Amino acid sequence: MKLRRSTFPRIRVREHRKGGSQVTQSRVKAGTYRLLIVGLDFLVIYLLTRQLAVCFGFLVVSNLYTAAAHVVHERIWDRIARHVSASRPRAA
Numbered sequence: 001m002k003l004r005r006s007t008f009p010r011i012r013v014r015e016h017r018k019g020g021s022q023v024t025q026s027r028v029k030a031g032t033y034r035l036l037i038v039g040l041d042f043l044v045i046y047l048l049t050r051q052l053a054v055c056f057g058f059l060v061v062s063n064l065y066t067a068a069a070h071v072v073h074e075r076i077w078d079r080i081a082r083h084v085s086a087s088r089p090r091a092a
Contacts, residue, residue, distance in 0.1 A: 030070060038063065 038059060045055045 026074065030074070033070070034063070034067065037066065 041059055041062060042055050045058050046052070049055065
């Protein structure tokens with residue numbers, strides 16, 4: 001079975017290496033994730049309440065704490081990845 005190449009367009013970003021992670025790619029990933037979550041939050045809250053003021057109020061508050069939680073989560077996983085790669089035996 002032959003695998004097809006992805007039909008999604010590739011996003012070309014400048015890569016900056018910092019501790020083995022690609023900082024720019026991580027920022028793009030975090031930004032697109034935030035847009036997705038904000039849209040979904042807005043849709044669900046509007047469908048439940050039918051009140052735009054409630055939707056916008058919730059989005060402001062929730063984006064403050066979820067953005068901070070996402071940054072902390074990414075940093076924890078970066079540390080885990082560095083720890084795992086550092087503990088692997090190197091081939092001679």
